[in-house]
Amino acid sequence: MSRQESVATGEYGECSAGRLEGHNLKSNFGVRGWSIIVIEGLLIWIAAGVQVHGLNIIVPTLSSAFGIDSKTLLFWATPASWGGVVSAFALAKVCEWKGIKFTILLSLIICALCFGLMGTWATVISFVLLFAGVNFFGTGYGYVGGLMMIANWFPRKKNLALGWVTMGQTMSTALFVPALAWLFESFGVQNGFWGVSLAMIVLAVVVAFFVRNTPEEFGCSPDNEPMSAEEIERSRREQEAYVCPLTTTQLLGMRDVWLIGVASGGVYVVLVGVLSQLVPRLMAMGYDLHTAIMYLSIAAFIGVPGSYCWGWIGQKMGSKAGIIFYSLWWLGAVVLNMFEFNPVTLWASLIMIGFSFGGATNLTTSIVAEKFHRGAFVKAFGVIAPIQGIVRCCSFAVLAFGLTYLGGYAGAYALLAAIAVIDVLLFWMTDLTPVD
Numbered sequence: 508m509s510r511q512e513s514v515a516t517g518e519y520g521e522c523s524a525g526r527l528e529g530h531n532l533k534s535n536f537g538v539r540g541w542s543i544i545v546i547e548g549l550l551i552w553i554a555a556g557v558q559v560h561g562l563n564i565i566v567p568t569l570s571s572a573f574g575i576d577s578k579t580l581l582f583w584a585t586p587a588s589w590g591g592v593v594s595a596f597a598l599a600k601v602c603e604w605k606g607i608k609f610t611i612l613l614s615l616i617i618c619a620l621c622f623g624l625m626g627t628w629a630t631v632i633s634f635v636l637l638f639a640g641v642n643f644f645g646t647g648y649g650y651v652g653g654l655m656m657i658a659n660w661f662p663r664k665k666n667l668a669l670g671w672v673t674m675g676q677t678m679s680t681a682l683f684v685p686a687l688a689w690l691f692e693s694f695g696v697q698n699g700f701w702g703v704s705l706a707m708i709v710l711a712v713v714v715a716f717f718v719r720n721t722p723e724e725f726g727c728s729p730d731n732e733p734m735s736a737e738e739i740e741r742s743r744r745e746q747e748a749y750v751c752p753l754t755t756t757q758l759l760g761m762r763d764v765w766l767i768g769v770a771s772g773g774v775y776v777v778l779v780g781v782l783s784q785l786v787p788r789l790m791a792m793g794y795d796l797h798t799a800i801m802y803l804s805i806a807a808f809i810g811v812p813g814s815y816c817w818g819w820i821g822q823k824m825g826s827k828a829g830i831i832f833y834s835l836w837w838l839g840a841v842v843l844n845m846f847e848f849n850p851v852t853l854w855a856s857l858i859m860i861g862f863s864f865g866g867a868t869n870l871t872t873s874i875v876a877e878k879f880h881r882g883a884f885v886k887a888f889g890v891i892a893p894i895q896g897i898v899r900c901c902s903f904a905v906l907a908f909g910l911t912y913l914g915g916y917a918g919a920y921a922l923l924a925a926i927a928v929i930d931v932l933l934f935w936m937t938d939l940t941p942v943d
Contacts, residue, residue: 532822534667537731542717543660544668547653548675549710550611551868554649555676556683557622557641557703558591563684564691565625572696573629583635585903590643591650592896598647599655599889603751607652607659607720607885612711614647619707626700650868651892658876658884659721664730666826666873670818673865677814680864681807721746721881729881749882753942758890763878763937768891770933771871772898773926774830777837778867779902780923781844781860788844788916802853806861814865821870826877830870831934837863838927845920871895877939887942 536544562584570577601610621640628637654669661668690699719725723743728734734742758764785806789799821829840859843852872888879887905926909919 531664531730532667532819534671535731536661536664536668537727539722539725539727540660540668540731543656544671546710546713546718547657547672549713550615550653550675551649551672552675552679552683553703553706553710554645554653555679556687557618558588558645558649560679560683561687564688568691568696568699569625569629569634572626575629575631575634579631580634583631584638587635587638588642589900590639590641591646592893592900594643594646595651595892595896596889598643598651599885599892601647602652602655602885602889607656608714608718611648611652611656611714611718614644614652615707615711615714618644618648619704619711622707623701623704626697651888654868654872655885655888656718656720658872658888659881660729662729662876662881663732664822665876666818666821666829666869668818669869669872670815670821670865673814673818673868674811676868677807677810677864680810681804746881751883751886753883753886755886755890758887761942763939764887764891765894766933766937767871767874767878768894769898770830770930770937771874771891772895772901773930773933774834774837774867774871775895775899776902776905777834777841777923777927777930778863779899780906780919781837781841783903784906784916784919785860791916792847802857806857807864809858809861810864813862814869816862817866817869821873825939826870826873827934827937827939830874831931833863833866833870834927834930834934836866838924838931841920841924841927845917845924874934874937874939877941878937879942883942 562581566577566580566584569575569580598610598614601613618641621637621644625634625637625641628634657668657672658665687699687703690702693699694702721743722729722731723739723746726736726739728739728742785803786796786799789802790796794802817829817833820832823829824832836859840856840863843856843859846852875888875891876884905922906919909922910916913919913921
């Protein structure tokens with residue numbers, strides 16, 4: 508069978524997707540492909556902002572405007588964020604039944620409504636319900652539908668495509684909070700929330716016109732590879748007719764599903780553990796708040812080229828080797844944070860941490876796509892992502908235990924270092940032979 512025939516029959520786009528033959532490192536995605544990358548970059552930028560980074564200003568703003576204790580809001584933000592864990596399974600099912608594009612549109616519209624109402628309904632109960640909705644549907648368009656879209660469009664260049672996409676997530680760390688603060692200052696609290704909602708609605712319109720579930724629906728080929736119109740049409744029909752033979756029960760019985768899910772969650776435990784304490788850690792070492800925040804912003808900007816580099820590394824080495832290297836990189840960054848900073852170790856730490864911002868989303872998604880081809884990815888990701896999310900939610904408990912019982916930051920970072928080592932071992936044990 509020729510290479511073009513294998514593309515058309517699905518072998519190129521599916522089973523061999525994880526083999527990365529030739530390690531194609533060129534970002535020649537085509538006009539349609541680049542539009543998908545830019546759109547997902549915007550989706551993940553706003554999703555990360557409304558779910559995570561925005562809390563830095565949402566909590567104090569609501570507290571000041573409506574007289575609600577900020578600690579109470581911050582406490583309830585944690586259980587509300589579990590909406591994202593539930594979403595990973597539930598909206599993956601919607602992707603299976605109704606398609607990726609439908610799921611993204613539905614999630615954008617409902618998330619916009621929930622986020623806008625956060626500035627209108629001023630009670631703790633409404634905050635919990637609405638923020639849970641923001642997390643549920645923000646995960647739906649940014650991290651479920653959006654990442655599935657990338658896996659469908661770029662089965663062999665997923666690492667490279669995600670390297671560009673995750674620049675949006677990284678920039679959210681530096682830009683979303685000041686953008687939201689400007690909206691609050693310029694238009695008031697209530698209108699400020701609706702301003703972000705309006706941006707989501709605009710994105711929904713863009714998705715409606717410029718997104719399809721697969722490149723074949725646009726008359727394009729996966730990864731922008733050379734294919735004739737007849738071959739693309741044949742591939743489109745096969746993709747539409749494909750029914751994944753795997754059930755949720757079967758996936759839960761697979762050893763590699765659990766290895767990937769638990770180890771990927773461990774990656775986020777380390778990432779969240781370090782990032783959430785970077786400012787307090789610097790302040791505990793004598794830096795003032797503004798300086799600490801400035802260093803965090805510097806790290807975020809370092810993460811922009813870092814996002815592409817991790818995509819390149821994953822594409823060159825393969826997702827398994829790439830994510831093992833990534834975990835070892837985090838191990839080095841964590842070890843640096845276990846000791847008192849001097850100017851050299853401070854900047855080495857900031858560079859290593861900042862460089863790693865976008866790698867987690869890229870590599871933890873790519874490793875799933877390398878194990879499960881285009882047709883099976885939707886179902887497999889809907890099982891693995893919740894496992895990952897449950898483990899990720901343990902990050903603050905790990906930090907609290909280390910800070911309380913193991914002598915402060917040194918003990919907490921020692922725990923994170925141990926988790927990074929466990930991640931390496933679990934990924935090393937994972938068999939990425941594609942499931943057909």
